[in-house]
Amino acid sequence: MRARLDAGTAVAAVRRALLAHHRRELSAPARLAAPVGDRDLVFTAGADAGGARHGFRAYDTRGGEQLVAVWDSARGALLAVVHGQELGPRRTGAIGAVAVDALARPDAARLGVIGAGTQAYAQLWALAQVRKPAEVTVFARRSDRLAAFVARVRAELGLAAVAARTAEAAVRGQDVVITATTSRSPVLEADWIAPGTHISTLGTKLRTGSEIPPELIARADVIVTDSRAQTAAYGPEHLVDPAAAVELGAVLAGEAPGRASAGQLTLFSSVGLAGTEVAVAAELVPRA
The missing domain is CATH 3.30.1780.10 (ornithine cyclodeaminase, domain 1)
Known part of the structure; x- marks a missing residue:
């Protein structure tokens, strides 16, 4: 591979x-x-x-x-x-890259990432093919993993990655935010995300536990997923209502609305299209 x-x-x-x-x-x-x-x-x-x-x-x-x-x-x-x-992670990373390319502002240059595992790396691996962020700010709870992750991203992907001391410092003021964690409690707060941001969330999004707060989903002007069928299969406990989401394929085909203005907050809920x-x-x- x-x-x-x-x-x-x-x-x-x-x-x-x-x-x-x-x-x-x-x-x-x-x-x-x-x-x-x-x-x-x-x-x-x-x-x-x-x-x-x-x-x-x-x-x-x-x-x-x-x-x-x-x-x-x-x-x-x-x-x-x-x-x-x-x-698996590289396929998920490719889906995430397509989503960012379709939904982030054309001038988006600053990227914030929470997570320093395999999935976070795969997102950047694929994203570098469609968007070349000027700066990537990363936060993870374990400082040793964070340092190793930043060094790998700089060496292997050629991206200007830096470590953030807090999750807020990693995402506040960024054009694109990616959360790629296994956390069952929010890793960021909704008011840290500015209008015009695109956010991609890969982790758990259930009422019993989620890596992002429900308030952030409620704030989103546009919600996109790669599979409404998979979103619906999670049942009523899933924070993303499949009826309120549009599919990424439809956005790519120009048959469903994606970002309509620079000030919109767009959210991509990655569930993994089979x-x-x-x-x-x-x-x-x-x-x-």
């Missing part, structure tokens, strides 16, 4: 998949979870409407390696199997 998948390829594959889903050319049902002991085994599946290929991703809720399998639908041949911990893992994995087949 690290050797063969570049961010540009991942972003392009995800963009095509989002548009195909909007045109009903990609079947992408909400994820399925099978209880197995003290964990769930989760499956996400996708298939081209034209029948070219189909596949699934499987992972368990306790962590560990994931498995993605891709078939040639016409021949029934297994084209590729991808395992490990790289594909089938996008298969789309990215399929790009690796010719390279292998």
